[in-house]
Amino acid sequence: MPLIEFSEKGLYCRAGGFYIDPWRPVERALITHAHSDHSRPGSKYYLAHHDSIPIMQARLGPHQFQGTAYGETTYINGVRVSFHPAGHIIGSAQIRVEYEGEVWVLSGDYKTENDGISGAFEPVKCHHFVTESTFGLPIYNWKPQAEIYRSMQEWIAKNKALGKSSIFIAYSLGKAQRLLQPLSEVSERILVHGAVYNMHMALVNAGHKLPPVERVTPDTPKEHLKGAVVIAPGSAEGTSWIRRFAPAAIGICSGWMQVRGNTRRKNADAGFALSDHADWKGLIEACTATGAEHVYATHGFQAAFSRYLTEKGIDAREVITEYGSDEDAGPTPTEEEPPQTNEEAS
Structure with missing residues (x-):
């Protein structure tokens, strides 16, 4: 049984009894960042980086939130967990999960260029790396x-x-x-x-x-x-x-x-x-820097990106999740903004 399972509710750590960015309400949720496709209401307990908590409070309303710092170690049922900079938005983090010598890193969304306010992306060594692939095609090559x-x-x-x-x-x-x-x-x-x-x-x-x-x-x-x-x-x-x-x-x-x-x-x-996401080169650099033997590509161009990594000798596969993209040209109102008051709508 792998340390992280891809379940119908989200990415699940059975040994620790927690989910990462679940898309269904669960008992214990670890959150990579506060965008609403990764941070959803209804779970009982939430653990996220300190800077994500005020945003989650504004978006989700009253819940039981606990904050943590980058690099701080937390043990959940014997499983070692720590949060590391993802560079995506303020408070965004990659979540490192370690148990009995097996290390997974679940990146959520990330970008590799330091924007000056979101923290610089930090590659974290691991055996298994779960990566987004929003812009996982060579055409996406950002200017500075x-x-x-x-x-x-x-x-x-x-x-x-x-x-x-x-x-x-x-x-x-x-x-x-x-x-x-x-x-x-x-x-x-x-x-x-x-x-x-x-x-x-x-x-x-x-x-x-x-x-x-x-x-x-x-x-x-x-x-x-x-x-x-x-x-x-x-x-x-x-x-x-x-x-x-x-x-x-x-x-x-x-x-x-x-x-x-x-x-x-x-x-x-x-x-x-x-973009607040890594481009093609950034995705490749991030996956390579982790030293991961196994890479799992989620939302985006999963098939193309995982195929490229496989051709380069990395065991990569695509994983279907319910994460969306905050880069949509026309985001839905529930994703983009809270319900309008008469003042905002006028």
């Missing part, structure tokens, strides 16, 4: 984020010259926080949708230092909307909330924008291939 930020800043300047607002469509947890520093360098005011504001305040109230934002409400002065720099979730596209900024240009921030034509298909004015 500094280069992408410069193109965003230049786009804002061009829009200002044309008298247009610059609206960035970005995931409310992760991507939105990354955008704040580069956007604040060229704009005194950053306006945000309620979903982005809720995540922002959960992090700020927990002690994270982020550039200030202004939540858009029906009372926001009209002069603040003209030529504004705005961050909004995908669910706001095509709504009255976004139309109030007209004339405006819309730029989508997603790894899917790497593929030529996706920007046009989304009826956007610009596409920025900024």
Whole structure:
């Protein structure tokens, strides 16, 4: 019996009596990060990195949460567990599980470029490595984020010259926080949708230092909307909330924008291939750095990525899970934002 089983409720450690990122309610859940496809309500006990707890509280409501630090060892029924930086979003972690000499690392989602706010990805040696494969094709090869930020800043300047607002469509947890520093360098005011504001305040109230934002409400002065720099979730596209900024240009921030034509298909004015996931090279580097003899590819291009690893001499296989992608060009409202109040919807 392997230490980690791929069960109908999620990744299960029978020896420890716990699940990692379960997609059904369970007794004890260990959570890699606070995105809602990995952190779901209904379980009795949750263990996650300290920085994930305030986000989970904001998204899941009252539950029994316990925080842990990176590198801190916890024993659960004799099984040794520790959390290590994944670099995906604030609080994201890879979970190392060890029992009777067998070591597994369950990575959740991760990226290998240090974004400056999410912690640097840390390869962890193991026998078995469970990896995402969201962008597990060679076409996905990210530019350095500094280069992408410069193109965003230049786009804002061009829009200002044309008298247009610059609206960035970005995931409310992760991507939105990354955008704040580069956007604040060229704009005194950053306006945000309620979903982005809720995540922002959960992090700020927990002690994270982020550039200030202004939540858009029906009372926001009209002069603040003209030529504004705005961050909004995908669910706001095509709504009255976004139309109030007209004339405006819309730029989508997603790894899917790497593929030529996706920007046009989304009826956007610009596409920025900024991702919170590892690209093709990053996935390969991460899997290789673990020294794992066995690799399990989950959500994404599992078949192609596991086939490539197998050809390179690594025992790799694809695993079907119920994890989704926070990189979806049009995330669902339940994934992207809490229920709207009348104020946010107006």
